[in-house]
Amino acid sequence: MKKQAEVETPTERKRGSGVKLVYDLLRDEILDLVLAPGSPIDEVQLAERFKMSRTPIREALVRLAGEGLIDTLPNRSTMVSTIDFLNMSPYFDALVLMYRVTTRLAAEHHRSHDLVTIRARQAEFAAAVEAQDALAMIATNAAFHAAIAEAGRNPYFTGLFNRLLDEGRRFLRLYYQSYEDRLPQRFVAEHEAMIDAIVARDVETAEKLAKTHADQIVEQIKKLLIRDSRLDIEL
Numbered sequence: 044m045k046k047q048a049e050v051e052t053p054t055e056r057k058r059g060s061g062v063k064l065v066y067d068l069l070r071d072e073i074l075d076l077v078l079a080p081g082s083p084i085d086e087v088q089l090a091e092r093f094k095m096s097r098t099p100i101r102e103a104l105v106r107l108a109g110e111g112l113i114d115t116l117p118n119r120s121t122m123v124s125t126i127d128f129l130n131m132s133p134y135f136d137a138l139v140l141m142y143r144v145t146t147r148l149a150a151e152h153h154r155s156h157d158l159v160t161i162r163a164r165q166a167e168f169a170a171a172v173e174a175q176d177a178l179a180m181i182a183t184n185a186a187f188h189a190a191i192a193e194a195g196r197n198p199y200f201t202g203l204f205n206r207l208l209d210e211g212r213r214f215l216r217l218y219y220q221s222y223e224d225r226l227p228q229r230f231v232a233e234h235e236a237m238i239d240a241i242v243a244r245d246v247e248t249a250e251k252l253a254k255t256h257a258d259q260i261v262e263q264i265k266k267l268l269i270r271d272s273r274l275d276i277e278l
Contacts, residue, residue: 061099065089066106073112073123074212075178084113084121126213128268135264138211139257141204145188146237146253148195150246157194161238164190169231177219180226181212187234191241214264221267230256 069089072078089100104121107113114124149157164187171179185208192201219226233256240249 061093061095062102062106065093065095065100065103069103069107070110070112073107074209074216075181076213076216078123080123080125080213082123084123086121131214134207134211134214135261137203138207139254139261141192141200141207142188142253142257143250145192145195145197145200145204146241147246147250148197148200149191150241150244150249152196153194153241153244157190158238158242161187161190161194161241165231165234165238168234172226172228172231175224175226177216177224180219180224181215184215185209185212191237194241215260217267218260218264221263 069078078084084104086097086100086104090097093100104113108115111127112124113121115121149161153161164183168180168183168187171183185205188208189201189205192204195201233252237249237252237256240252
């Protein structure tokens with residue numbers, strides 16, 4: 044696990060930014076599994092860490108609770124929420140569908156400047172894979188597919204897909220762990236194939252490639268959970 048992010052001192056923060064600072068950092072640490080599912084959240088320790096009063100800490104925790112990332116127990120203790128495997132199948136169904144439809148629409152509706160952005164995001168993903176930087180892989184992969192979604196010119200699909208990619212960061216962290224953060228180069232090649240289909244405006248091939256790409260992610264995570272029911276985090 045990586046170290047918890049350093050925070051700015053009070054003199055470095057703009058007035059009123061305390062809640063956002065705490066929210067942003069804790070949210071990233073939860074989604075990246077730096078804060079493991081089931082781990083306790085201590086307001087006093089957070090106040091000391093962020094060098095601020097408990098009021099903005101509580102406001103940030105309320106926001107995180109609203110997103111289902113932390114839970115408040117009957118005894119008023121707070122912990123990082125567990126990963127909801129009961130709803131895993133519906134989540135993956137929606138994710139695969141969004142991979143398919145956004146890539147298909149990108150092949151149909153993209154403009155020249157969209158391709159520039161897509162290729163730039165792909166270069167960043169390839170660099171992250173080469174560096175074996177799992178958190179960078181997750182971020183750059185999401186940016187790549189978000190750029191494809193933008194090229195499809197349906198803001199509703201784009202918004203939903205971005206939300207699914209964001210909510211699935213903990214699943215994807217497990218996915219990369221299953222490869223010991225050494226993602227095979229074939230996944231970079233799969234992205235390239237999708238780009239080629241988009242450029243060619245081959246909507247059928249674009250959708251097919253996206254479905255295959257998404258399906259293997261889902262299957263790999265399922266195999267991981269079946270193979271190792273004693274992961275080093277509380278699920």
